[in-house]
Each structure stands twice: as C-alpha cells, then as structure tokens.
Amino acid sequence: MRRLFTNPLMFSFAVVAVALALPHAFKSPYYIHLMTLALIWIVLAQGQNLTQGFVGYVSIAQAGFMGIGAYISTLLTMNYGFSVWATLVIAPLLTGLLAIVAGYPSLRVKGHYFSIVTLAYNMVIFIVLMTFRALTGGEAGIPDVPRPSELILFGNVFSFEGRSNLNYYALALLAAVLATTCCALVLHSRAGRVMLAIRQNEDLAEAIGVVTSRYKLFAFVMSSILAGLAGTLYAHYIGFLNPEPFGVDQSLNIILAVILGGSGTLTGPIVGAVSVTFLPELLRFADSFRLITYGLILVMATIFLPKGLVPLVASCWRWLRSSQPIARHNKPTSKA
Amino acid sequence: MNELLQQIFNGLTIGSVYTLVALGLTVVFGILGIAHFAHGSLAMFGGYLTFVFSTSMGLSFFTSIAMAMPVGAVMGMLIERLAYRPVRDAPHINAFIIALGLTMMLEGGNLLLFGADQVIIQTPYQQVFDFGGIFVAQLRMVVIVTAVTLVAVVTILLLKTKTGKSVRAVAQNRHAAVLMGVNVNFVSSVVFGISSALGVAAGALIGALLALAPGVGESFAVKGFAVLILGGLGSLPGAILGGLVLGVSESLAAGFLSSAYKDVISFLIMILVLLVMPQGLMGKK
Numbered sequence: 001m002r003r004l005f006t007n008p009l010m011f012s013f014a015v016v017a018v019a020l021a022l023p024h025a026f027k028s029p030y031y032i033h034l035m036t037l038a039l040i041w042i043v044l045a046q047g048q049n050l051t052q053g054f055v056g057y058v059s060i061a062q063a064g065f066m067g068i069g070a071y072i073s074t075l076l077t078m079n080y081g082f083s084v085w086a087t088l089v090i091a092p093l094l095t096g097l098l099a100i101v102a103g104y105p106s107l108r109v110k111g112h113y114f115s116i117v118t119l120a121y122n123m124v125i126f127i128v129l130m131t132f133r134a135l136t137g138g139e140a141g142i143p144d145v146p147r148p149s150e151l152i153l154f155g156n157v158f159s160f161e162g163r164s165n166l167n168y169y170a171l172a173l174l175a176a177v178l179a180t181t182c183c184a185l186v187l188h189s190r191a192g193r194v195m196l197a198i199r200q201n202e203d204l205a206e207a208i209g210v211v212t213s214r215y216k217l218f219a220f221v222m223s224s225i226l227a228g229l230a231g232t233l234y235a236h237y238i239g240f241l242n243p244e245p246f247g248v249d250q251s252l253n254i255i256l257a258v259i260l261g262g263s264g265t266l267t268g269p270i271v272g273a274v275s276v277t278f279l280p281e282l283l284r285f286a287d288s289f290r291l292i293t294y295g296l297i298l299v300m301a302t303i304f305l306p307k308g309l310v311p312l313v314a315s316c317w318r319w320l321r322s323s324q325p326i327a328r329h330n331k332p333t334s335k336a
Numbered sequence: 337m338n339e340l341l342q343q344i345f346n347g348l349t350i351g352s353v354y355t356l357v358a359l360g361l362t363v364v365f366g367i368l369g370i371a372h373f374a375h376g377s378l379a380m381f382g383g384y385l386t387f388v389f390s391t392s393m394g395l396s397f398f399t400s401i402a403m404a405m406p407v408g409a410v411m412g413m414l415i416e417r418l419a420y421r422p423v424r425d426a427p428h429i430n431a432f433i434i435a436l437g438l439t440m441m442l443e444g445g446n447l448l449l450f451g452a453d454q455v456i457i458q459t460p461y462q463q464v465f466d467f468g469g470i471f472v473a474q475l476r477m478v479v480i481v482t483a484v485t486l487v488a489v490v491t492i493l494l495l496k497t498k499t500g501k502s503v504r505a506v507a508q509n510r511h512a513a514v515l516m517g518v519n520v521n522f523v524s525s526v527v528f529g530i531s532s533a534l535g536v537a538a539g540a541l542i543g544a545l546l547a548l549a550p551g552v553g554e555s556f557a558v559k560g561f562a563v564l565i566l567g568g569l570g571s572l573p574g575a576i577l578g579g580l581v582l583g584v585s586e587s588l589a590a591g592f593l594s595s596a597y598k599d600v601i602s603f604l605i606m607i608l609v610l611l612v613m614p615q616g617l618m619g620k621k
Contacts (some may be wrong), residue, residue: 291444298437
C-alpha cells in the first residue's frame, strides 16, 4: 500500500485504473459527460502548466489556441473530407506551427508583458473567429461536427456516436494520459531542468550560457499543441462549434485550474482541471455570482495557497506519516 | 484628404482616452511593478457609476464624474491594501494572477449590478461644428479637453508636489526611498488612488463616446498595456505619445481598411513595435 503512494509509476497506473472504473460506478450519463470534459480540460491544463508552472510565463492565450485546434479540425473534416482520426494529429500540429509564429515576437518581452501580448493574441483569435463568417460561421457557429468514425480493434467494433459515450471517454482519457506523460518526460529531461531554471532566475540561466528563448519557445509551442489537441477533442465531442468557449475568460479559467491544483507539479493540473469542471455544478445555487466566486478563489488561492492544493495535500500526507512537526518538512518560502 | 484629417481627428479623440487609461497603468507599473490588469474593469465600474449618477440623480455629466472619481479612488486603495499588498514580496507573477482574479470579480460585479445591456451616457454636448469639411463633434472636443486637463493635473502632481516627489523616489529606488524616510505604504495607496480615479474618468468618457458593456473594460486594459509597450515602459511622455499613435492608427485602419478588424490591426502594430524596437518609442534603452 505504501508503495502505491511513493512510486510515481504505480500511482499513475492506479489513477488511470480508477479513471477507467469511474464511469461504471457512476452510471449517470451526465456525470460521464462532465468527466469527459474534465479529461479534455486536463490536456488543456497540462499544456498551460508547461508555460505557467515550469517556465513561469503566464500565457493568456490557451483558450484561443484551443479554438484554433477546434476550428482547424472541424473545417478539415467538414470541408475537405479528412477523417477525424487524421485531424486529431494534424490539427494540434498545425496549431503548434501557428504558435511558433506567434511565440517568436511575444517571447521577446518578459514577465507581465508576455502575458499582455498573449492576451492580445487571444482577443485577435476571438475577433477573427467571430468576424470571418465565410469560414467560421461567426457567432451562429458550425452545427453537426462529426464524431470519429467507428474503430474495429481485434474484431470488436467501437462506436463514438451518442452523448456521454464511453468510448469517447476512453479516447479523452488516452489523450489526458498522453499529455501528462509528455509533460513528465519534458520535466525530467534537460529541457525541463532548463525551464525550471528560467522560472527561478532567468538572468542567471542566460549568464550561464543557456539560450533561454529557445526553451521558452519550445514550452510555448508544446503548450499550444496540447491546447490544439484539447480543442480538437472538444469540437468533435460537443458536435457544435462557435467562438464562445474560446474567449479570454476561458483562458483565465485555465490559469485558475493550474493555480488551484498546484502550478509546476504534474498532478496539480489534473486536480485543478477536475475541480474547475465540477465547480460550476457545486456553485449552481449561485450561478450569477459565478465570475465573482471564481475571481475570489483565484485571489485567495494566490495569497493563501500559492503552491496549490496538491503540494498542500502532499505535505499533510508526509506530516501524518512522519508525525513530526509540519514545519520541518515544509518551511514557508516566498517562492511560488 | 478631408477624410484623412477626419479620421486623424477621430483617432486623436480615442487616443486621448487611451492615454488616460495608460497613464493610470504606467503610474502603478512604474512605482509598484504591478501589471494592474483589473484597471480596465474598474474603469468600467466608474463609467457605470457615472451613468447612474447622471440618469437616476439627474446630475450633470461633470458633477457625476467628479462624484464617481473619489469612489473609484477608494476602491483602488482597498484593492491595493487587501489584494496586492499581501503578495508584495512574492514573485511578480502572483500579483499578476491576482490582477486577473480581480478582473473576474469586477467584471462579475459590474454584470450583477448594472446588467449585460449596453449603456451609453447621455451628455448635452450634441453640437457638430464644420471646419472646412471636417466635422468636429462637440462631445469629442469635450473628451479631448477633459483628458488633456487630467493628464496635465497628474503630471503637475507628480512633478511639483512633495507627495509626487516621494512617489518618484519610490519609482527610482524603493530601498533608498525607504531609507530616506518615505512611507512606501502611503505612496502605494496614493498611487492606486490616483490611478483608479483616472481610470474612472476614462470609463466615463468611454461611456459617453462609445458605450459601456461587459468585456469592454478588458479590451481597454489590453489597449492600455499596448500603449505602454508602444511608448516604452514607465515613461510618461511615452504613454501620451503611444496613446495618440494607437488611437490614430486604429482610426485610420477602421476608416480605410476594415472596421471589424480595427482591434486586430492595432494589436498587430503593437507586435510589430515589439519586434523592431522592444524598448518602445520613447523608452530608455
């Protein structure tokens, strides 16, 4: 039992097994729907965490890049006859290509100004999606976005049609696992170490001879690829596409997910994404206060819980096991 | 030719409002290093407040602004005290995330208090003058004069008063200023008060000139930061020049290219400036 929590690989397998079993435990289609959305959000949040958590650059364009992925995939399948399986790969890559072009000028500025420039990107993306009616259908949107075609594996037919489809849930789970694995591999590679170094002291990293801009661009592009993947999954799942879910407020929600879960950790974005998907359900009684509540949570979490939920739970867990004063393990630092 | 001049005049009007927004942002950024993104939403709140004062209480446009400005100043001071001060010694990114949270709260509050419908503040300045083919609306002149007056007042405050001197001292070197006996907490409050009052005035002018609606505040905050990037960070003349350049180029883009994409064009200009001269038009190298 103890190894389950100490060995990261065992822990991940346990989490995936629970995720696979969950829909069978909760048979309600509505919960399966929400959990599918939560899995898509995990892909999104893992991407956001790469820039926000690892490199320390808050990008406010994640929802915009998600929208780009969603629209590229939808237009390719509906207008050019691509299969959804193909666009699941092509659309994220094209989103990444666009992110190279967008990232290059924006990464010339540091800190806040990078955030502002990415925010401008998200606004530009939103305006173009709204105004370029000939291509995107504008606010009225594009109805009947197709689901992936049937898949035949080992003689079994897997269909992806219908709301709260278990096979689509599995597909989203696969994407979430893939995104998390990618981020884990990056984190434990040389590139990941450099990213953390940039977050801690960019000037020092540069002085040592690291070409920081290359690593920042890498993180930004990879984050956008994951956003594109999430967008593609979202578009073909919901089946109706309009620009509304890709506005600035959605990008802010993604930032909230990463902060709440714990930025710079691998489990944090997972916890955060699930919380942010289920939060509206908990706050349903106060729907008109939703924006205020989200904002308040964001402010309070940043002031009182700058490391997020996951490190908090982890230090509580260590404290319980060692029965030593928590202060010895978790010295208060000002670093977030 | 006339149309060109007409568009330039229109651009100068909106540009003076951008300058006003950017001035509030640059003062806060220069002194506290905070990218106070909630500024735009606070400005919208001020605009709505002016609207309420002028319609339901029947006050004149300028009396309403004068009443809304202190309310905004107090809110700005509260925001500084309750939200920004606790993270003053944390990494700057935390303050920015708090700014985003505050934006959500203020936008939510505006929605709750004033509704989602678009609101235009009615003013008595409805005349239009014809200067040899260029039409100059009285309202636009009032907007320019108000903005210029406020910018001048704040500049004098910063350059000529003792408080202004301590504000500039903190901007130059915080630690040295503390050692010289400058009360940094007081300076922070003052700066947020001035900045928010300016924001409220800008919000009221936007409400009279264009309209107040959900989301407008965010886009004005982005424009304000675009002005800072254009003009050079922390530079007062840069904020003025940047605001006018952004306003005029946007107006020309709307007049001669496409009005639907005018915001896209103004952001492209900002990105171009970043690429060619990252320090901005008037920034120090």
